Amino acid sequence: MEIIVCLKQVPNTTEIKIDPVTNTLKRDGVESIINPDDKTGLEVALQLKEQFGARVTVLSMGPQQAEKALGEALAMGADHAILLTDRAFAGADTLATSKTIAAAIKGMPYDLIIAGRQAIDGDTAQVGPEIAEHLDLPQISYACEVGYNADTKVFTVKRQFEDGYQILEVEGPCLLTVLSTACKPRYMRVKGLVDLDNKEVQILRRSDLVIEDEVLGLKGSPTKVKQTFNKQYNTNKQKLVLDPAEAAKLIAATLKDKHLI
Amino acid sequence: MSKNILIIAEQRCDRVQNVTFELIGIAKELAKVNGAEVEVLLMGHNIAGQVSDVVGYGADRVILVDDPCLASYLTEPYAQAATEVIRERTPGVVLVGASSIGRDLAPRVAARLNTGLTADCTKLAMNEDGTLEMTRPAFGGNLFATIVCPDHRPQMSTVRPGVMKKCDFDASRSAEVVHKEIAFAPQKIRLVEEVKVCSVVDSIEDAKILVACGRGVGNPTSIEQAKNLANELGGTYCSSRALVDACVIESCRQVGQTGKTVRPECYVAFGISGAVQHLAGMEDSDYIIAVNKDENASIFNVSDLGIVSDANKVLPLLREEIEKLSRA
The missing domain is CATH 3.40.50.620 (HUPs)
Structure with missing residues (x-):
């Protein structure tokens, strides 16, 4: 079985703070990580590999430094890593990104493509389904359990909703987007780190893809960022320092005042 | 067009x-x-x-x-x-x-x-x-x-x-x-089973009053008190991400960027520090009461009534006060 895992290197957004003076994101010193949902996607692929035998390829699009995320994926047990990096890809929105990644995948063998549900920097959850559309593949998003029958070559997937779930069956090739609750990603292995010497991240550039210039990067992006801003909160609001008894009295009186009790 | x-x-x-x-x-x-x-x-x-x-x-x-x-x-x-x-x-x-x-x-x-x-x-x-x-x-x-x-x-x-x-x-x-009639193409995905939890009772998006717990409401007793309080007020309870990650509160009750957006008439936050992710999900509530030990907690930046106090100690006393006032 050939599995492709799409992963993105993201800043650890839980560490991002706003600079109170310039009112911009402080990105300096913020660690770059494999997007959590994508890391779970890799773990799902590695478990399928262990059970049924598979070659797992990790694929990322981003700046050269995303090699580090792919290196970690190789150390976890991925067999092959590809980085799509070129100035021509820069500034891409989800549609342009998905077209670029789909163009790269078109030339590769695959039975299953796995992506994380969404990235923690953009939270769009769009690139996975859009890749599936460009490749004309069935998609199952919000997957929280993935099974496989090697005889029938059928994937059985539990798809999570807000208010329930579905059990779905699909034959490959197909694309899944997985939730981080699907399983817990393993750590990098010592053997994996040693083997890294023999594994290289393959770089694909603009010239390696069969795709029109018009659909790439900023130029190929239908959506444009008009402006960005931070939310301003009033940091000088009045607070009352009260002992618990006074606090309880005041809250109860306030609720009464508002006809809530 | x-x-x-x-x-x-x-x-x-x-x-x-x-x-x-x-x-x-x-x-x-x-x-x-x-x-x-x-x-x-x-x-x-x-x-x-x-x-x-x-x-x-x-x-x-x-x-x-x-x-x-x-x-x-x-x-x-x-x-x-x-x-x-x-x-x-x-x-x-x-x-x-x-x-x-x-x-x-x-x-x-x-x-x-x-x-x-x-x-x-x-x-x-x-x-x-x-x-x-x-x-x-x-x-x-x-x-x-x-x-x-x-x-x-x-x-x-x-x-x-x-x-x-x-x-x-x-x-x-x-x-x-x-x-509109559609000639549907044959399907590649088969639905084997579908389980729906159609309960709309107790949904946090529909509640008029929400009692919210955060990391500062650490012990099971306080959480139980918060749930009871919500119940007595005719509302329901919810939480920030910390208690959902700790598996103390169900994920369908999480308020914030990765949870739900709520705008109740009254949002009472106990022990919630107020990360931007949480504020994004509740700042449009009509009236916000916040209780937190830390006077620098960001939750106070959006609260209408901000009280610096220990939520774990306020919760049990609040029940008595409400009983007094509702009898009055």
């Missing part, structure tokens, strides 16, 4: 979901600017009875696709039907709820139509020339971006549930209903 706004309705468990009515509400506002009509695409099986709901909440026209292939939500038949209807109606704007169904369907449809899609918007504004300004949070709510889609149509957006306001229901409204 029309300038109309088309809303892809979400119906689950034989009910049109609230987010659809919220989308009609914002679409009516947007339509005032450029004189557009608000069309609602309702897809499913045996759903004719739900038409009056979307009309009562303000739809000017309903496009109904009623077919056994749409009995359960599956990406491909829904995407096929939506794409065909959009190609026929040529709306200037398409809005979809940012639920797990909407976030599955919208990118598939946008890619097929070769247009842009802005995810999880919390604010929409229409210009007179029909261009839509779509504002959304990024970087976990640390940053907001206003996105436009200048040269591609339709302009598509998924909109976060709980953020927009629905119109008052008007049972006397009427609207044109257009029936």
Whole structure:
């Protein structure tokens, strides 16, 4: 079985703070990580590999430094890593990104493509389904359990909703987007780190893809960022320092005042 | 190309979901600017009875696709039907709820139509020339971006549930209903089993009063007291991410960027520090009471009544005070 895992290197957004003076994101010193949902996607692929035998390829699009995320994926047990990096890809929105990644995948063998549900920097959850559309593949998003029958070559997937779930069956090739609750990603292995010497991240550039210039990067992006801003909160609001008894009295009186009790 | 706004309705468990009515509400506002009509695409099986709901909440026209292939939500038949209807109606704007169904369907449809899609918007504004300004949070709510889609149509957006306001229901409204037949392609995905938890009781989005617990309400006794308090106030309880990650509170009760957006009449926050991700989900509540030991907690930046005190000690006393006052 050939599995492709799409992963993105993201800043650890839980560490991002706003600079109170310039009112911009402080990105300096913020660690770059494999997007959590994508890391779970890799773990799902590695478990399928262990059970049924598979070659797992990790694929990322981003700046050269995303090699580090792919290196970690190789150390976890991925067999092959590809980085799509070129100035021509820069500034891409989800549609342009998905077209670029789909163009790269078109030339590769695959039975299953796995992506994380969404990235923690953009939270769009769009690139996975859009890749599936460009490749004309069935998609199952919000997957929280993935099974496989090697005889029938059928994937059985539990798809999570807000208010329930579905059990779905699909034959490959197909694309899944997985939730981080699907399983817990393993750590990098010592053997994996040693083997890294023999594994290289393959770089694909603009010239390696069969795709029109018009659909790439900023130029190929239908959506444009008009402006960005931070939310301003009033940091000088009045607070009352009260002992618990006074606090309880005041809250109860306030609720009464508002006809809530 | 029309300038109309088309809303892809979400119906689950034989009910049109609230987010659809919220989308009609914002679409009516947007339509005032450029004189557009608000069309609602309702897809499913045996759903004719739900038409009056979307009309009562303000739809000017309903496009109904009623077919056994749409009995359960599956990406491909829904995407096929939506794409065909959009190609026929040529709306200037398409809005979809940012639920797990909407976030599955919208990118598939946008890619097929070769247009842009802005995810999880919390604010929409229409210009007179029909261009839509779509504002959304990024970087976990640390940053907001206003996105436009200048040269591609339709302009598509998924909109976060709980953020927009629905119109008052008007049972006397009427609207044109257009029936659309679709020749569905054979399906590659088979539905083996579907389990629905259709309970709408106790939903945090519908509660008038929410009692919220955060990391500062650490022990089971305090959490139990908060639940009881919510119950006595006729509301329900919710939490920040910390207690959901710690498996103390169910994930459907999480408020914030990765949880739900709520706007109750009163939000009482105990031991919540107020990370931007949490504030994003509750700052539009009508009245916010916050209790936290740390006087520098960010929750106080959005609270109407901010009290620096130990939530674990306030909770048991609050019950007595409320009993006193409700007897009075």
